[in-house]
Amino acid sequence: MIETIRQQVLPHYGLEGSAAKIAPLGNGHINDTYLVSWDEGNMVLQKLNTDVFKTPWTLVENAGLISQHLGEKEGAEYGLKVVSPKVTAEGELAVDLGEAGFWRAIRYLKHSSSIEVVGNEEQAEQAARAFGHFARALCDFDAAQIGDVIPKFHFLPGRIAALEQAVRDNKAGRLDGCRDWVDFALSQQGLLDELAELEPKLPLRVCHNDTKINNMLFDKRDDSAMAIIDLDTCMKGHLMYDFGDMVRTFTSPEAEDSTNLDRVQVRPAIFAAICRGYLAELGDVMQESERSSLWLGARIMCLMIGIRFLTDHLNGDVYFHVHREGHNLDRAANQFTLYRSLLTQADELKACVGC
Numbered sequence: 001m002i003e004t005i006r007q008q009v010l011p012h013y014g015l016e017g018s019a020a021k022i023a024p025l026g027n028g029h030i031n032d033t034y035l036v037s038w039d040e041g042n043m044v045l046q047k048l049n050t051d052v053f054k055t056p057w058t059l060v061e062n063a064g065l066i067s068q069h070l071g072e073k074e075g076a077e078y079g080l081k082v083v084s085p086k087v088t089a090e091g092e093l094a095v096d097l098g099e100a101g102f103w104r105a106i107r108y109l110k111h112s113s114s115i116e117v118v119g120n121e122e123q124a125e126q127a128a129r130a131f132g133h134f135a136r137a138l139c140d141f142d143a144a145q146i147g148d149v150i151p152k153f154h155f156l157p158g159r160i161a162a163l164e165q166a167v168r169d170n171k172a173g174r175l176d177g178c179r180d181w182v183d184f185a186l187s188q189q190g191l192l193d194e195l196a197e198l199e200p201k202l203p204l205r206v207c208h209n210d211t212k213i214n215n216m217l218f219d220k221r222d223d224s225a226m227a228i229i230d231l232d233t234c235m236k237g238h239l240m241y242d243f244g245d246m247v248r249t250f251t252s253p254e255a256e257d258s259t260n261l262d263r264v265q266v267r268p269a270i271f272a273a274i275c276r277g278y279l280a281e282l283g284d285v286m287q288e289s290e291r292s293s294l295w296l297g298a299r300i301m302c303l304m305i306g307i308r309f310l311t312d313h314l315n316g317d318v319y320f321h322v323h324r325e326g327h328n329l330d331r332a333a334n335q336f337t338l339y340r341s342l343l344t345q346a347d348e349l350k351a352c353v354g355c
């Protein structure tokens with residue numbers, strides 16, 4: 001891959017024959033990401049996964065428009081840095097090399113760092129405030145300009161149907177090893193009724209749709225929030241899912257794929273910190289229906305990613321990158337455990353979010 005980058009991709013960025021250093025970066029489950037550095041500069045280079053992102057030009061155009069909108073506010077109105085795209089020598093947002101991949105580059109932020117597990121309330125509140133700030137800054141962005149990169153991305157009925165299909169197909173012959181989790185997931189369909197009742201009342205906004213803790217960069221120098229990254233799945237949607245994905249990825253003291261299930265649980269103090277940070281930015285923007293949807297969003301996101309990991313396990317690990325045997329099943333078990341912990345602490349958590 002490194003040779004493809006050097007010979008076929010870098011020339012499009014004016015780095016022909018350069019001695020640039022190319023190193024893998026980050027922990028994404030979908031794309032391949034590299035940090036390219038040379039004497040006078042650096043950039044983040046990504047090979048987009050076109051099995052997942054079937055219309056990659058839509059993705060780079062969406063991200064371009066959003067970062068342009070944020071860039072116009074950077075400083076005075078938008079207090080975070082913007083990860084703007086780097087255009088090619090031909091003035092394009094990406095390089096499509098066919099079989100050799102679809103490549104795009106974005107600005108690398110010096111002094112930035114990311115975390116995989118939230119260590120304390122302060123970090124959670126800062127990160128939630130940053131994701132809230134991002135959503136707030138997009139309130140006056142015309143959503144009609146951007147397309148759906150993945151249709152029905154956060155659509156629970158579709159994710160349940162995909163699991164049922166995977167169970168019927170049992171392509172990888174793994175059903176016997178995970179039948180209990182399948183039964184558990186399918187027993188939670190009561191959420192669909194709540195969703196059907198609430199969703200028609202919710203406004204559509206431009207959402208980030210992947211508000212994982214590692215998509216918020218901290219400034220290493222003072223631990224402040226620096227930037228929201230990964231604009232790949234920015235699409236029209238509901239704020240409850242962005243809130244829910246923060247709950248999913250901030251509240252557990254264990255990483256998403258940890259097999260230490262005894263320790264996987266929602267930390268109520270972190271949950272409360274997310275509410276404080278997010279509502280400090282969006283409290284006056286959100287409609288009453290949105291506010292009352294947050295608890296549902298938290299449950300849906302934890303359950304839904306568990307379902308997606310389990311489906312991929314049954315299908316033979318064709319969607320998410322895996323790094324060990326049974327990795328997707330480990331992730332599913334972890335996320336279902338976190339979901340259960342939400343339910344166990346429902347009264348306390350609902351009170352926090354005012355539902």
Ligand code: GN1
Pocket residue numbers: 027028029030031052210212230233256305
């Ligand atoms: C994927 O690759 P990454 O980390 O940006 C996935 C998200 C999941 C997440 C789970 C396009 O995001 O939806 O929540 O993994 N992205 C896509 O960690 O499916």
Ligand code: MG
Pocket residue numbers: 210230232233
């Ligand atoms: Mg992503």
